Amino acid sequence: MNTKNLVLMALLVGVGAALYVVTPGMVNGMKPDFMLTMMFIGILLFPTVKETFLLSLVTGVLSGLFTTFPAGLTPNIIDKAVTGFVFLAAVVVLKKVVSNVAVSAVLVGLGTILSGSVFLSVALFVFNANVGSTFAVLFVGVVLPAVAFNVVAFVIIYPIVTKLVKRSKFSTAISQA
Numbered sequence: 001m002n003t004k005n006l007v008l009m010a011l012l013v014g015v016g017a018a019l020y021v022v023t024p025g026m027v028n029g030m031k032p033d034f035m036l037t038m039m040f041i042g043i044l045l046f047p048t049v050k051e052t053f054l055l056s057l058v059t060g061v062l063s064g065l066f067t068t069f070p071a072g073l074t075p076n077i078i079d080k081a082v083t084g085f086v087f088l089a090a091v092v093v094l095k096k097v098v099s100n101v102a103v104s105a106v107l108v109g110l111g112t113i114l115s116g117s118v119f120l121s122v123a124l125f126v127f128n129a130n131v132g133s134t135f136a137v138l139f140v141g142v143v144l145p146a147v148a149f150n151v152v153a154f155v156i157i158y159p160i161v162t163k164l165v166k167r168s169k170f171s172t173a174i175s176q177a
Helices: 003-022 034-045 049-066 073-093 101-126 135-167
Strands: none
Touching: 003 034, 003 049, 003 135, 034 049, 034 073, 034 101, 034 135, 049 073, 073 101, 101 135
16 A cells, blocks of 8 residues: 555545535434545545555544434444445446446445445444434435435546546556556
8 A cells, every 4th residue: 555545545535524524414414425425536546455445444434423323433334344345346347437437426326325225224223223214214315315415526526636646646546547
């Protein structure tokens, strides 16, 4: 793992954390997870198991610490780990077409749906979080809007990051393509 790459991943997670903290909660304190978008960008830039593990762990812990959802720490960590590695598998399988922003945006949308589903399942069914809403209400009220937010944020941020990475001396999947 290269120090420059660690710095870039830390910057992505930091920007995601800042966006996550300032975003207001929607239904029962749940909010769109912009850290997830940054995690996806990091995985697209560094599609390896080590980097995915690091990004997933850090993103999950920070999301869990900043969450306003009851009992949200452990579900966040589990959800980011599952989502990160499934997203990595999709990126590896689709490596020839994942350089297209539209294809990547679809993956981000699907990854956000997976993340929200895993989070809600773990929080509601495993930890029995008392939120007064059902899975369906939270899915429609928070996860689906989060998909829209994350895809729009990705479409705006990803080309900027890739352009900056290409100008720099980072050794990413983009700079090697």
